[in-house]
Amino acid sequence: MSRYRVALIGTGGIVGSHLEAIAALQDRVELVAAVDQNAARVEAVCAQAGIPHAYTDAAAMLDAEQPDLVHILTPPATHFPLIVAALDAGAWVWSEKPFCRSLAEFDAITAAEERTGRFASTVFQWRFGSAVEHLRGLAAAGALGRPLVGVCQTLWYRDAGYYAVDWRGTFATETGGPTATLGIHLMDLFLWLWGEWEEVRAMAATLDRPIEVEDVSMALVRFASGALGSIVNSALSPRQESYLRLDYQRATAEVKTLYRYTNKDWTFTPVAGDAELAAAWNALAVDRMGSHGAQLAALLDSMDRGVRPLVSGLEARRIVEFIASLYKSAFTGQPVRRGSITPGDPYYSTMNGEVSIERG
Ligand SMILES: NC(=O)c1ccc[n+]([C@@H]2O[C@H](COP(=O)([O-])OP(=O)(O)OC[C@H]3O[C@@H](n4cnc5c(N)ncnc54)[C@H](O)[C@@H]3O)[C@@H](O)[C@H]2O)c1
Numbered sequence: 001m002s003r004y005r006v007a008l009i010g011t012g013g014i015v016g017s018h019l020e021a022i023a024a025l026q027d028r029v030e031l032v033a034a035v036d037q038n039a040a041r042v043e044a045v046c047a048q049a050g051i052p053h054a055y056t057d058a059a060a061m062l063d064a065e066q067p068d069l070v071h072i073l074t075p076p077a078t079h080f081p082l083i084v085a086a087l088d089a090g091a092w093v094w095s096e097k098p099f100c101r102s103l104a105e106f107d108a109i110t111a112a113e114e115r116t117g118r119f120a121s122t123v124f125q126w127r128f129g130s131a132v133e134h135l136r137g138l139a140a141a142g143a144l145g146r147p148l149v150g151v152c153q154t155l156w157y158r159d160a161g162y163y164a165v166d167w168r169g170t171f172a173t174e175t176g177g178p179t180a181t182l183g184i185h186l187m188d189l190f191l192w193l194w195g196e197w198e199e200v201r202a203m204a205a206t207l208d209r210p211i212e213v214e215d216v217s218m219a220l221v222r223f224a225s226g227a228l229g230s231i232v233n234s235a236l237s238p239r240q241e242s243y244l245r246l247d248y249q250r251a252t253a254e255v256k257t258l259y260r261y262t263n264k265d266w267t268f269t270p271v272a273g274d275a276e277l278a279a280a281w282n283a284l285a286v287d288r289m290g291s292h293g294a295q296l297a298a299l300l301d302s303m304d305r306g307v308r309p310l311v312s313g314l315e316a317r318r319i320v321e322f323i324a325s326l327y328k329s330a331f332t333g334q335p336v337r338r339g340s341i342t343p344g345d346p347y348y349s350t351m352n353g354e355v356s357i358e359r360g
Pocket residue numbers: 009010011012013014015035036037038041056058073074075076078096097098123181
């Protein structure tokens with residue numbers, strides 16, 4: 001089978017993770033071009049990574065190269081128009097998080113998928129580690145009992161310099177603060193593992209950074225199963241940690257890490273004396289990191305089969321709706337139920353409920 005022709009749009013901070021993922025899958029993909037508005041940056045990345053064609057304009061690249069797959073690594077406000085342009089050019093898309101700025105943009109991407117017959121997927125690399133796959137398997141087999149109590153904490157530190165970058169710190173350009181850009185990874189994992197959520201109650205504040213968006217949010221979530229979860233998303237925490245704790249009836253599963261995990265970052269504690277369940281967890285033989293490379297391999301599998309990739313469609317819409325609902329709850333002081341934000345609701349078109357925001 002011939003290799004997929006892949007192009008990158010955006011060659012800033014996150015490009016290294018994508019180059020690493022592509023390099024590990026060279027038998028399946030061929031990196032044909034990269035684009036960045038910053039000519040010096042894209043030329044330097046192309047020279048360093050051996051990418052044959054550098055462009056400063058995405059439309060020109062799509063027209064000339066006709067790639068099979070486009071990775072979008074630009075700032076959040078630019079994702080939506082670039083995703084639609086890549087779909088319309090006949091490519092599949094893998095866009096960095098946050099996928100888009102609103103449910104309205106998400107639903108327009110879905111319409112573009114239907115129009116073009118191509119799929120647009122977003123980066124949530126944490127779904128693809130072996131420990132998570134194993135946990136999902138045990139849960140699906142009924143070995144863990146019902147999910148009951150969850151703790152989902154993204155306690156990171158981002159200083160004023162981080163927020164001085166032009167596209168950070170506003171809803172129009174970044175889509176939100178640590179809720180929408182940092183905690184999004186762990187919240188997506190939490191919501192995916194525990195099934196549909198039903199209601200969220202939240203608070204958000206801007207305590208210590210000179211930004212429009214929040215620098216901390218806290219939320220309580222109730223799942224359709226009845227389980228309850230507690231969520232913290234912080235950009236203010238000097239000892240940084242990502243912590244997810246999942247208490248099921250028969251075991252607690254926890255991961256403590258920062259940006260990536262392997263099996264050893266997970267702790268599994270069965271209820272006292274359940275040696276059989278402990279052995280089932282310890283039977284985990286492979287150790288695959290939840291990384292861009294693991295997700296790209298799965299995406300290429302979907303392309304081979306011509307089927308919707310895991311983190312797209314309703315599987316990607318869930319976190320966009322949850323974040324819009326978390327902000328709506330925080331800014332209105334009211335609980336928000338899943339499914340209640342529909343066209344016409346201000347939180348359908350923007351994350352902060354503004355009727356219109358300037359494009360970044
Ligand atoms: N998955 C993860 O773990 C992870 C980690 C970090 C960043 N990200 C995400 O990756 C994205 C990029 O972040 P970054 O830190 O690399 O940003 P960055 O500012 O370092 O780089 C963005 C690049 O995009 C270029 N650019 C902007 N608009 C463009 C356009 N229309 N066409 C072509 N190039 C354009 C800029 O010149 C810049 O070089 C963000 O959405 C961010 O949230 C994801």
